Amino acid sequence: MSKTLILFSSVHGHTYKICERLKQHLSELGERATLCSLDQAPDLAGFDKVLIGASIRHGKHNPAVLAYVNANKEALDSKVNGFFSVSLVARKPMKNTPETNPYMQAFLNQVSWQPRMLEVFGGRLNYGGYGVMDRNIIRFIMWITKGPTDPKVDIDFTDWDKVADLAERFHLADKLQGQAA
Known part of the structure; x- marks a missing residue:
């Protein structure tokens, strides 16, 4: 049993919710x-394994995430590891993979650690849960990117089947890593 x-690293709690679901699935699988x-x-x-999830705020991952993975690169590399990013940009079909998501690519270019497993998830758009400034900034970004702008909107863009996967x-x-060795 691993x-x-x-x-x-979560700002409004949605990344935490995704992590709770991952924990539930992994526990059901015997981990x-x-x-x-x-x-x-x-420590x-x-x-045996470490999976890190981080949300995007104002176009960036929390700088503490970058510092943590750079400071712990050796320990992370010695284990089965993975990283996932949560953003509203990942709601778009052309930006919902690690290879096509600009935030994931920026992260990988900013850190010395290269996770073995990568994923991106769409986040939650909940205008009612944001302060006035964030709500207006996000509404403006959504207007530019042709997303929902109704201030009453609360949409979960997370593909929960992808989380289970x-x-x-x-x-x-x-197990797969052991077979490849």
Whole structure:
């Protein structure tokens, strides 16, 4: 039974919700999964696998995510590992893969760590959950990108089947890695 650590960096809580679902799936698959905020990350030595999820705010991942993965590159590389990004841009069909998502590509160019498994998920657009400034900035961006601008909108763009698929792939990653060796 693998000991899996799921770390998250979330602004409005949606990345955390995705991580909770991943933990549930991994636990059902027999993993001992621990969920923890990045700023309270435990020592990685106690885990076999590490999966990190981070949201986008104002076009960037939290700088603490970049600092964490750069500072822990060696420990991360010694384990089965993965990274996923959550953004509203990933709601678009041409930007919903690690290869086509500009935020994922920017992340990979800014860090020394190269995760073995990558994924991107559409986020949640909840205008009522944002402060006035964020709500107006996001509405403007949505207007430019032809997204929903109604201030009463609350839409979850996450493909939950894709979340379950990531959990399955991550669960099997150590077994597949062992076969390739």
